[in-house]
Amino acid sequence: MPSLTGRVRAGAARAAGVRAPALAATLACATAALGLTGCAAEPDPGTVTVLNSATDTAEHTANQRFFDRCAAPLGVKVEQISVPADQVASKALRMASSDSLTDILELDGSELPQFAQTEGLRPLAEAGVDTSGFSASATSLGSYDGVQYGVARSVNSLALIYNTELLKDAGIDPPRTWAELRDAAKKLTSGDTYGMAFSASPNADGVYQFLPFFWSAGGDEAELDNGKGEAALQLWKDLVTDGSASKSVVNWNQQDVNDQFVAGRAAMMINGPWQVPVLSAQKNVDWAVASIPVPEAGKAAVPPIGGTVMAIPKNDDTAREKRAAALLDCLNSEQNQLQWGESVNNVPTRAAAAQAYAAQNPKLAPFAELVETARSRTAKVGTGWPVVGDALAGAFQSVLTGRTSPDNALQRAQQQASAGK
Amino acid sequence: MTTITSTAPATATGGTSASAHRAPRGRRLLRWLFVAPALTYMALFFGYPLVNNILISFQRYTPKTYFTGEAPFNGLDNWRAVFANELFGDALWHTLLFTVGSLLGQFTIGLALAVFFSRRFRLSGLVRAVLLLPWLVPMVVSAVVWRRILDQEHGMLNSVLHAVGLVSADGVPWLSSPSVALLSAVLVNIWIGIPFNMVILYGGLQEIPRDVYEAAALDGSGPWRTFRSITLPMLRPVITVVLVLGFMSTVKILDLILALTSGGPADSTQTLGTVTYQLSFLQLDFGQGAVVGNVLILISAVFAVLYLRANRADFGKGK
Numbered sequence: 001m002p003s004l005t006g007r008v009r010a011g012a013a014r015a016a017g018v019r020a021p022a023l024a025a026t027l028a029c030a031t032a033a034l035g036l037t038g039c040a041a042e043p044d045p046g047t048v049t050v051l052n053s054a055t056d057t058a059e060h061t062a063n064q065r066f067f068d069r070c071a072a073p074l075g076v077k078v079e080q081i082s083v084p085a086d087q088v089a090s091k092a093l094r095m096a097s098s099d100s101l102t103d104i105l106e107l108d109g110s111e112l113p114q115f116a117q118t119e120g121l122r123p124l125a126e127a128g129v130d131t132s133g134f135s136a137s138a139t140s141l142g143s144y145d146g147v148q149y150g151v152a153r154s155v156n157s158l159a160l161i162y163n164t165e166l167l168k169d170a171g172i173d174p175p176r177t178w179a180e181l182r183d184a185a186k187k188l189t190s191g192d193t194y195g196m197a198f199s200a201s202p203n204a205d206g207v208y209q210f211l212p213f214f215w216s217a218g219g220d221e222a223e224l225d226n227g228k229g230e231a232a233l234q235l236w237k238d239l240v241t242d243g244s245a246s247k248s249v250v251n252w253n254q255q256d257v258n259d260q261f262v263a264g265r266a267a268m269m270i271n272g273p274w275q276v277p278v279l280s281a282q283k284n285v286d287w288a289v290a291s292i293p294v295p296e297a298g299k300a301a302v303p304p305i306g307g308t309v310m311a312i313p314k315n316d317d318t319a320r321e322k323r324a325a326a327l328l329d330c331l332n333s334e335q336n337q338l339q340w341g342e343s344v345n346n347v348p349t350r351a352a353a354a355q356a357y358a359a360q361n362p363k364l365a366p367f368a369e370l371v372e373t374a375r376s377r378t379a380k381v382g383t384g385w386p387v388v389g390d391a392l393a394g395a396f397q398s399v400l401t402g403r404t405s406p407d408n409a410l411q412r413a414q415q416q417a418s419a420g421k
Numbered sequence: 422m423t424t425i426t427s428t429a430p431a432t433a434t435g436g437t438s439a440s441a442h443r444a445p446r447g448r449r450l451l452r453w454l455f456v457a458p459a460l461t462y463m464a465l466f467f468g469y470p471l472v473n474n475i476l477i478s479f480q481r482y483t484p485k486t487y488f489t490g491e492a493p494f495n496g497l498d499n500w501r502a503v504f505a506n507e508l509f510g511d512a513l514w515h516t517l518l519f520t521v522g523s524l525l526g527q528f529t530i531g532l533a534l535a536v537f538f539s540r541r542f543r544l545s546g547l548v549r550a551v552l553l554l555p556w557l558v559p560m561v562v563s564a565v566v567w568r569r570i571l572d573q574e575h576g577m578l579n580s581v582l583h584a585v586g587l588v589s590a591d592g593v594p595w596l597s598s599p600s601v602a603l604l605s606a607v608l609v610n611i612w613i614g615i616p617f618n619m620v621i622l623y624g625g626l627q628e629i630p631r632d633v634y635e636a637a638a639l640d641g642s643g644p645w646r647t648f649r650s651i652t653l654p655m656l657r658p659v660i661t662v663v664l665v666l667g668f669m670s671t672v673k674i675l676d677l678i679l680a681l682t683s684g685g686p687a688d689s690t691q692t693l694g695t696v697t698y699q700l701s702f703l704q705l706d707f708g709q710g711a712v713v714g715n716v717l718i719l720i721s722a723v724f725a726v727l728y729l730r731a732n733r734a735d736f737g738k739g740k
Contacts (some may be wrong), residue, residue, distance in 0.1 A: 090702060093487040114705055120488035202685035247597045248573050250686040265575075386704040397687040401599050419505070 150309025197266035531618025564680030625659030
């Protein structure tokens with residue numbers, strides 16, 4: 001059915017002009033201008049552009065150093081376009097509609113399927129990127145429908161971070177099972193200090209923190225009401241009703257959780273390695289990292305894998321794609337990955353680099369182990385993840401606030417998730 | 422008497438509409454030329470997005486659309502999906518409560534303060550300046566500060582209330598209980614909106630001639646009677662402006678709620694604004710997001726029409 005919007009006309013012009021790229025570009029450009037979508041200037045052949053979320057000055061500069069190092073042998077420059085993390089996707093879409101997408105697109109792993117589905121990304125194998133030797137979880141993070149579109153330089157996950165002094169004073173070892181966790185949290189709660197802190201906010205932070213419990217219990221994101229995930233909801237609920245965790249967890253994001261821990265108001269917390277710079281900079285609390293407790297002793301923890309992946313948008317100019325591919329290969333050399341991982345406290349994705357990382361950073365070694373069994377949020381449900389994540393958030397929020405029982409909550413969540421399809 | 426030649430100024434005599442008819446083509450064109458920039462501006466920046474948003478709500482508009490340009494029409498699918506979503510009904514109800522609650526609070530407190538400050542006394546200017554502060558603070562900053570104040574365990578509000586014996590040691594779960602969170606959001610929004618109401622109403626009060634009050638005083642009218650029979654009626658046009666503008670900015674509220682509660686706990690503070698954000702920018706279902714956006718536009722439009730009618734009535738009375 002024909003449409004009247006300018007964007008659609010621009011798209012049609014682009015589609016029609018595949019065999020005559022130059023003409024098509026001009027045509028699309030003119031129509032796009034009419035349709036108010038704007039039009040990019042002809043890209044500079046000597047510059048590779050990257051869209052990412054490195055708005056933090058330190059991160060931006062560090063990033064640029066790695067880019068420059070890899071771009072120099074290719075005889076090109078790299079220009080980063082950095083926008084806040086929650087705006088990368090919408091910015092990329094706007095750029096795509098005006099045919100001005102960057103040569104490299106760095107997305108959050110959970111957003112990759114939405115972009116891969118558009119067929120606007122070049123499969124890495126086609127682009128000539130070396131995809132061998134990466135950890136299975138990292139490969140899964142960058143894949144959609146069995147094809148790898150994105151490569152992660154480093155990944156992160158969640159672990160149990162604890163106050164060594166408080167645990168020592170109470171004569172408690174870091175808990176390894178849920179029963180131990182509940183017990184330890186109870187014993188560590190006194191006065192102004194809660195035994196345990198976690199984020200149960202109704203957004204990505206809370207969902208990310210709920211997953212290690214949900215998955216370790218046997219929960220399934222494609223079938224939320226399979227009867228296994230209830231145990232995880234019950235555990236969270238118990239921690240709050242025991243008084244071992246604050247009722248405010250339904251409001252706390254991961255940053256708030258870290259603030260509570262640093263202020264000495266929580267003896268243990270669930271958090272990720274991105275908090276390490278803040279934790280290391282403060283002097284009041286001694287901390288250490290342990291693996292996430294599991295339902296029963298002997299089981300392996302199943303935490304979520306997180307991080308960004310770099311993808312190559314399809315480009316009529318294959319030379320640009322080739323250059324982007326060469327850049328990705330260089331950024332992901334063992335040495336560069338290791339150095340990058342250390343600068344952002346995330347675990348490198350090449351097995352050898354990850355081992356070296358764990359050996360050089362013993363304090364963060366648990367993270368290096370965790371990412372081996374970590375699971376990608378989108379591996380099973382792909383583009384359905386945002387809806388599923390939302391349904392899960394609804395479930396733990398309504399259980400923690402006492403609105404419904406765990407099994408009711410997950411049944412309802414499954415209905416929501418399938419209605420959203 | 423009305424012999425208008427083509428060279429005579431068109432506005433010399435007669436009604437403007439009559440002379441416009443007879444104005445030569447060149448002049449009419451010139452007039453349109455003066456109006457054209459405004460019309461173009463309106464069409465580009467208001468008309469185009471509006472029409473586009475309505476179209477998108479009938480299309481399957483996904484991330485793929487941005488790459489391929491294909492957005493097939495899917496009839497009422499988006500509308501059906503949104504109306505079938507339980508969250509939409511809840512959000513509509515929350516938006517209503519939030520808007521009415523915020524307006525009532527902002528307006529009554531703003532009016533009370535405006536009346537209070539319309540008398541001259543020492544330090545009045547200073548206190549008024551301090552009262553403007555909430556307006557100057559960016560919304561997200563206010564929300565973050567209020568999150569700390571409203572924290573159940575360590576928040577200032579609960580410790581003050583506990584100190585004066587109004588609440589137990591547990592405190593009020595301002596943001597962590599679904600039955601209280603919406604009220605907390607309303608309270609914060611009232612705090613943010615008071616300065617706006619106060620400033621506009623204060624301006625309106627200054628316009629009321631002093632002698633009317635003097636006459637009332639001579640007639641022996643008390644303060645309440647003066648307020649009801651003089652202040653309120655003479656303030657009516659300003660009140661309409663304040664309420665309509667307040668309504669428009671409250672009904673679409675997004676940033677305050679996102680920063681304060683992210684729509685939680687248990688969806689108790691989801692409004693039409695947060696739902697459309699969630700659908701469009703988190704789930705990237707732009708079609709369904711546009712549906713909720715259109716509902717918001719429709720609600721605002723109804724009030725805009727009411728506002729225009731109220732204004733026309735005022736003009737009709739020769740104001």
